[in-house]
Amino acid sequence: MKYINDEKINNLLVGSAKLDSSHLDIILNKAKALKRLTLEESALLLSVSKPLDVQKIFAAASFVKDAIYGRRVVLFAPLYISNLCANTCLYCAFKSDNDLIKRKALTASEIKSQTEWLLNRGHKRILMVCGEQAPKGKSDISYYLEAVKAIYEAQIGKNKIKRVNVNCAPLGVDEFKQLKSSGIGTYQIFQETYHDQTYRLMHPAGTKSDPDNRITAPDRAFKAGIDDIGIGALFGLYDYRFETLGLLSHIEHLEKEFNVGPHTISVPRIEPAEGSELSLHPPHRISDDEFKKVVAILRLSVPYTGIIMSTRESALLRDELLSLGVSQVSAESNTSPGGYSADSRKQAASQFSVGDQRSLDEIVATLINHDYIPSFCAACYRMERTGEAFMQLAKPGTIKGKCSMNALITLQEYLDDFASSAVKAEGYKMISRYFKQLDAADQDKLKLFFAHVVQGRRDEYV
Ligand code: SAM
Ligand code: SF4
Numbered sequence: 001m002k003y004i005n006d007e008k009i010n011n012l013l014v015g016s017a018k019l020d021s022s023h024l025d026i027i028l029n030k031a032k033a034l035k036r037l038t039l040e041e042s043a044l045l046l047s048v049s050k051p052l053d054v055q056k057i058f059a060a061a062s063f064v065k066d067a068i069y070g071r072r073v074v075l076f077a078p079l080y081i082s083n084l085c086a087n088t089c090l091y092c093a094f095k096s097d098n099d100l101i102k103r104k105a106l107t108a109s110e111i112k113s114q115t116e117w118l119l120n121r122g123h124k125r126i127l128m129v130c131g132e133q134a135p136k137g138k139s140d141i142s143y144y145l146e147a148v149k150a151i152y153e154a155q156i157g158k159n160k161i162k163r164v165n166v167n168c169a170p171l172g173v174d175e176f177k178q179l180k181s182s183g184i185g186t187y188q189i190f191q192e193t194y195h196d197q198t199y200r201l202m203h204p205a206g207t208k209s210d211p212d213n214r215i216t217a218p219d220r221a222f223k224a225g226i227d228d229i230g231i232g233a234l235f236g237l238y239d240y241r242f243e244t245l246g247l248l249s250h251i252e253h254l255e256k257e258f259n260v261g262p263h264t265i266s267v268p269r270i271e272p273a274e275g276s277e278l279s280l281h282p283p284h285r286i287s288d289d290e291f292k293k294v295v296a297i298l299r300l301s302v303p304y305t306g307i308i309m310s311t312r313e314s315a316l317l318r319d320e321l322l323s324l325g326v327s328q329v330s331a332e333s334n335t336s337p338g339g340y341s342a343d344s345r346k347q348a349a350s351q352f353s354v355g356d357q358r359s360l361d362e363i364v365a366t367l368i369n370h371d372y373i374p375s376f377c378a379a380c381y382r383m384e385r386t387g388e389a390f391m392q393l394a395k396p397g398t399i400k401g402k403c404s405m406n407a408l409i410t411l412q413e414y415l416d417d418f419a420s421s422a423v424k425a426e427g428y429k430m431i432s433r434y435f436k437q438l439d440a441a442d443q444d445k446l447k448l449f450f451a452h453v454v455q456g457r458r459d460e461y462v
Helices: 006-015 021-032 039-046 051-069 108-121 140-153 173-181 196-202 211-215 217-223 240-258 288-301 315-324 360-369 387-394 398-417 421-437 440-454
Strands: 072-082 125-130 163-167 187-192 229-233 264-266 306-309 328-330 373-375
Touching: 006 039, 006 240, 021 039, 021 051, 021 288, 039 240, 039 288, 051 288, 051 315, 072 108, 072 140, 072 360, 072 398, 108 140, 125 140, 140 163, 140 173, 173 217, 187 196, 187 211, 187 217, 187 240, 187 264, 196 211, 211 217, 217 229, 217 240, 229 240, 240 288, 288 306, 288 315, 306 315, 315 360, 360 373, 360 421, 373 398, 398 421, 398 440
Parallel strands: 072 125, 072 328, 072 373, 125 163, 163 187, 187 229, 229 264, 264 306, 306 328
Antiparallel strands: none
């Protein structure tokens, strides 16, 4: 597979077994100085297994997370627009040879009403997701453009979706340019596995069977001007340590080629999917403890890259992972096209089962309880602080201040418009607690924004 040196990764994994405690401290101190780690250093961290040493890694990851991201956590919801698919990924319910599921591609008006449902719950950021086959009479790109437009058109009161990220089939440069001009935020694509042989085994037919066409998709997106890219690996297909170094090698390639790495990393684990035997028995199942280690090591290895945690994971584990480095979480997700509606009998099939079933309000409540500021902000994207510009701001820690203020403004909007009375009470207390920590100039600025929210203005940011 392009960009991935199997031999180098295997040698690093074999040779990294003897990390002594003073060397571990050197690596962790480097990470705590917010310096990016080398592949060799990340491999050494992956070899750590003594419980006390693992705790040291966790503590360092918490430190880095707080230093760069502060206490804010960004919330979003996936919106599945179609489960039609021409590929045969062995782990997915949407694979073309799965006759057990009901197929559905939403129309523009259905996409708009699904978005209105999400807006009514308080969501402001959507990840649009779909299988890799356009509905009859449409091309992939024409369907995506129509869908993004429908999402941005939806409106509830003064609330609109601020940012649509997209997880869809890899496209060519010209098509990515069209997607960019439709106003998307991040283009997200998971390589699934960075192990070539496993990749070919898991994707026996269809366009996805070519690993190079997939791993080069972020390059084409960058060339088309989309500089916020999300990458990921589907954990459970191959050895988690290899996948982690594969992800980091992919990031090294992007940094070398485009001067900036991905905006986010996702770490989905395989969940049970209807009609997929493999999803019930993943060949390299990764335990919760190993998974926590992966998240913490990614946080330390690439401190400025966001880490996304989906509702595939249980509520308990997701709450724990926040302190280890996760900066964005999905909430109240449904993985079936048309799934956000009152009548569940009418639903098409879900892609996989969701581990965290809490409502957005419950997730907001838990975040506040754990002293995390729920954020619905999309200011960076609005201000074109994307790609390298975002990284330049993030590096000296400037983004942390802006993010916290924007998080408080968007939290105030959420509380006023959508929260239950219990969440309102705790949320307003949180806002006043954080407000007091700001300097006088920022307090004055924020007072003005809060006054605007009370007057009914929405979607303002610093
Ligand atoms: N069809 C596009 C693709 O494959 O890239 C985009 C959408 S696909 C629904 C999004 C992601 O879902 C895939 O990249 C894969 O990592 C993940 N996925 C598929 N089956 C899964 C399962 N059983 N459990 C967890 N995640 C799964
Ligand atoms: Fe289709 Fe994506 Fe599922 Fe593969 S993972 S079967 S490409 S929807």
